[in-house]
Amino acid sequence: MNKTQTQHFQRLYQKHVDALYRQGKADTTIDVYSRAVRRITAFFDRCPDTLTADNLKTYFSSLVKTHSWSTVKTDRNGLQFFYHHTLNKQWPWVDIIKPPQRKTLPVILTQLEIQRIINQTQELRYQVFILTTYSMGLRLGETLNLTVADIDSQRMKAHVRLGKGKKDRLVTLPQKTLSALR
Known part of the structure; x- marks a missing residue:
């Protein structure tokens, strides 16, 4: 040009x-x-x-x-x-241009597979991270951005801030995850 x-x-x-x-x-x-x-x-x-x-x-x-x-x-x-x-x-x-449509099922780990991953992890903080991410269905970035203030143990909810699409959402907080976070 x-x-x-x-x-x-x-x-x-x-x-x-x-x-x-x-x-x-x-x-x-x-x-x-x-x-x-x-x-x-x-x-x-x-x-x-x-x-x-x-x-x-x-x-x-x-x-x-x-x-x-x-x-x-x-x-x-x-x-x-x-x-x-x-x-x-x-x-x-x-x-x-029209990309081909692929319909594949996502890989979903079983509870036993997640348990094996957590048990093979040496450091407690990584075990808690994996448990939190999997049990609450979070993306990695969402888990990394969680703070103590985001956990509502009374309502058993966690506030996920600026997730995908920069949207906030509430997710269920399993009792086992809450115990691990404590």
Whole structure:
């Protein structure tokens, strides 16, 4: 890209990032959506507002061969956001790329397997961490962010703050977990 094109891209890119912030997107979402715009710009060495549907098909065909489906989906979503909120254009090419639908069951450990993991763990703090995470159905980050003030032993609830989607929620606190936390 020449200097004028680069300046034009930088203005659009900043407009894109500003729109992401205005929408209240998480920092990680802003990062991956912005990366998608930078990646397609580098791929064609031109500003994304000049790309055609055939260009997008070419790009996504290449992306599928070199990146994970997760990356392909986030690039698609990031570019769709760019077109809609930055360029004020419709994104008529959503069907250009459609990741395969996989329906797999999650791996769920049995109580015996969890008990073995806890018993093999040497330090008490790690045993309590594993028990708390598993028994309350928490994500790792949610368990790490728990504080004493979040535990309500009267109602047998724990307040999970800023979980997935930056949402708070109350979860049941099993008696065994409460005993271990004490």
